[in-house]
Amino acid sequence: MFESLSERLQGTFESMRGKSRLTPEDVDAALAEVRSALIAADVNFRVVRDFTGKLRERALELEVGAGLTPAQKVVQLVHDELVELLGSTATQLEFKGPEPHVILMVGLQGAGKTTTAGKLGLLLRRQRHKPLLVAADIYRPAAIEQLQTLGSQLDIPVFSEGTAVKPEEICVHALDRARRDGNDIVIMDTAGRLQIDEERMEEVRRIYQHVHPDETLLVVDAMTGQEGVKVAQEFHKRVAVTGMVFTRMDSDARGGAALSIRAVTGIPVKVLGTSERPDGLEPF
Template identity: 55%
Template sequence: MAFESLSERLQNALKMFRGNGKLTEEDLKAPMREVRMALLEADVNFKVVKDFVAKVKERAVGEAIGEGLNPHQQIIKIVNEELIELLGGTQSKLTVAPKPPTVIMLVGLQGAGKTTTAGKLANYLKRKHKKPLLVAGDVYRPAAITQLQVLGEQLNVPVFTLGDKVSPVEIAQKAMEKAHSLACDTVIIDTAGRLHINEELMEELRNIKGAVHPQEILLVVDAMTGQDAVTVAESFDKELGIDGLIVTKLDGDARGGAVLSVKAVTGKPVKLIGLGEKLDALEPFHPDRMASRILGMGDILTLVEKIQSTTDLAKALEMEKKLRKDEFTLEQFLDQMQQVKKLGSLETILGLIPGMGGISQKLKEANVDEKEFDRIEAIIRSMTKKERQKPEIINGSRRKRIAAGCGMRVQDVNKLLKNFEESKKMMKRMQGMAKFASKGGFKLPFGR
């Protein structure tokens, strides 16, 4: 994730606080210097860092330690609260038109990922039981029109296009008529970008805005551009007026400063974030949850939501029955593994569990390969139905055939079968978690 380095440095800085009395200015000196450097290296705006450190110091010096807290916990509490405020305070939801359709206009520079984001947004809204219409308004890049049509086909979402010979303003206007005829309640307009901000681009966007009066003008920015993303946001807001941002590629090696700086610098909230390439890798931005992730406190609420949205309750209950009767087979194991994969990468899942964020780095150092999932799947699919249901019948000759069938070694098949019994126990725990989450009664033995 983008904040991996920042997260580690902040956590190390905050561990420097010890003792039981009130925090003094001297206590804060070294740790806050580390906090300052960590934020600057994460590409957070200099003035934002200065104000953040000043606020934390002002609140921490001489403040009575809260009941049941030590200085370390007290400073984490203060830093967490100030981080939440810096990130926008509360979640900023998408505005919905009082009378459909709601019009969302995506703007931004070329290469920020607008077209892909349009598809992700349509998928996100579809999961929220909305009926979106994608509009191909980038007439200067024919590939963008084709890309949007392909995305629409994958998502089973209608795409409106008049080709690349019609003005974007006319396309937007005609799209509104199409939305009414198809009974679509949301219109997502993909607009053209440029390599840099210019008057021609802004004039065109202003004309589209004047023609369809969007409820949301969302600027799509790439997290990996760092402070440039904030500069772009300021320019677009000044020239066009934006309602919020969608930050893409927040799962990459970016320093993430854009997300930490943008609200404080522009006053505009981050509304959605992209955390991967898949079409379901777009999620609402929650300042409190992001602050929690950065400080290594996890994000249980997002994990629960992921489980709820990806778990098939009927399958979960059937699985639980099988587990109780000790009838868990390799066939069910494969099915359950696919459910887990839907939650996202191992690194993403660990980052949501309190205290587990740092483990993802250890897994990288240990060369733990997430493609192991694919290898296990290949081995199981190389088995017959009977072998998957009754793994105990897999003798030496069957193991050789299975290995040859999937291009693996016999040792790989042996390893899978050897670990299968232990995996049963793990699957029982995971299945129980999914069941409770699906019923809204998810509980873990630790708090947020």
């Protein structure tokens, strides 16, 4: 997204070069480029409108200081505003509660929760933590096997109680196990759900209330586009989502959903999924 934005802006800035002051027309020309680049990146139009409105005000106030051309100033401004929009703080995982810490993975079906749970386990173990993975998806026996396979590949223990125990109870039992075995971080993989499925959404809330997560990570497929905003709002209504994970950043996703969700809900992006492999994870 940012590559296409900067490419588009190049042309506009060429024409500004050499000017010592920006006219409102110069600013509008630059903003038109910013606007179309963001819309092309699939950013929500209201978010784009607010963003460019704020940029315009600030751009017109710009005093061109020594050493910077107006074009450079505008580039700086767009950069600063984007950083502010996407969140310059709190993009790290934070463990503030007592041990064992809990990471709760939530999200729609197929978003990448299980894969990301494994990736986080590997990352944390490399940071000298002792993670425990928990299979709290009781609706698909294959889901439990998927996590167990992942766990044995990565040599990370997996807690499971089959499909007959309620997910929130499995999670509470997992905490007991973690205390017993000295696991300091417990990563809970929940069942994927269709947003409209009220019963399953309530189940997420029950798990949340039982385990008091340090981090509740909403996993969103970067290909989701505009729908992502609604999805995030639905989850955020029921559990306090502390961070987003965008998966499939290695696809040709346009990434605008990340910006839109952040702007609309305030939830920071914390982690990016960049491949199917267990090490395909990057901090945001």
